[in-house]
Amino acid sequence: MRKLAAGNWKMNGTAADLVQVQALITAHPAPGCDVLLCPPVSLLSRMADLAAGSAVQVGGQDCHPQGSGAHTGDISAQMLLDAGAHHVILGHSERRADHGETDALVRAKAQAALAAGLCAIVCVGELESQRDAGQTLAVIGAQLAASLPDAVPDAANLVIAYEPVWAIGTGRTPTLTEVGEVHAFIRAAIIARYGEAAQAMRLLYGGSVKPSNAAEIFAVPHVDGALVGGASLTAADFGAIVAALAKA
Ligand SMILES: O=C[C@H](O)COP(=O)(O)O
Numbered sequence: 472m473r474k475l476a477a478g479n480w481k482m483n484g485t486a487a488d489l490v491q492v493q494a495l496i497t498a499h500p501a502p503g504c505d506v507l508l509c510p511p512v513s514l515l516s517r518m519a520d521l522a523a524g525s526a527v528q529v530g531g532q533d534c535h536p537q538g539s540g541a542h543t544g545d546i547s548a549q550m551l552l553d554a555g556a557h558h559v560i561l562g563h564s565e566r567r568a569d570h571g572e573t574d575a576l577v578r579a580k581a582q583a584a585l586a587a588g589l590c591a592i593v594c595v596g597e598l599e600s601q602r603d604a605g606q607t608l609a610v611i612g613a614q615l616a617a618s619l620p621d622a623v624p625d626a627a628n629l630v631i632a633y634e635p636v637w638a639i640g641t642g643r644t645p646t647l648t649e650v651g652e653v654h655a656f657i658r659a660a661i662i663a664r665y666g667e668a669a670q671a672m673r674l675l676y677g678g679s680v681k682p683s684n685a686a687e688i689f690a691v692p693h694v695d696g697a698l699v700g701g702a703s704l705t706a707a708d709f710g711a712i713v714a715a716l717a718k719a
Pocket residue numbers: 479563634638639640641642677678679680698699700701702
């Protein structure tokens with residue numbers, strides 16, 4: 472399976488920051504893994520134009536479950552595709568917290584994304600209190616059961632990102648053993664759900680991935696890449712993570 476280094480710019484970046492994308496493309500013309508950047512919608516089309524013909528793909532950070540209609544401020548999967556996106560991040564914990572997104576809504580969005588021809592990156596992850604209470608696998612299992620799409624015709628089009636909420640933007644990470652335990656659990660859950668085709672679904676770890684810890688995280692079984700926030704904003708940091716993944 473080809474691994475995936477995905478960057479989530481979140482609500483960061485203006486046109487001036489596209490120099491980072493050009494620098495990434497120049498420094499990693501043939502990266503040896505898939506490379507994705509998900510900018511705010513305001514930059515999506517421009518970033519897609521800039522990255523055309525390079526190894527960098529672009530994606531959205533959310534989509535509406537419907538294709539069009541009276542939904543002020545929202546964007547559909549078809550619109551993301553039209554703007555040049557190949558992927559969309561769905562169910563990020565920040566959207567679950569900021570916008571009250573439920574597992575059922577995340578599933579509807581994921582199904583819309585797949586139907587539109589996008590690759591869906593569905594995020595799951597436990598709160599620190601849930602980890603402390605020994606509930607991590609139960610929480611992840613419930614999120615997977617209710618957030619993932621019913622049918623996935625092409626395993627390459629569903630990516631699952633494990634992001635412990637307490638590790639996002641904090642500089643803290645689970646131990647490698649803990650990462651491995653959750654990723655093995657996710658692999659088993661999706662094989663039970665979708666069959667052996669789920670061996671080809673990529674599982675990303677996200678939460679304070681940096682150049683300094685990327686290689687050890689990428690050595691954990693069933694870690695097929697990363698969903699990177701802060702460190703995806705600069706070509707130097709994200710490029711180092713891309714290089715570590717290509718070597719893993
Ligand atoms: O989507 C990315 C994650 O929330 C990780 O963010 P972070 O790398 O800044 O911790």
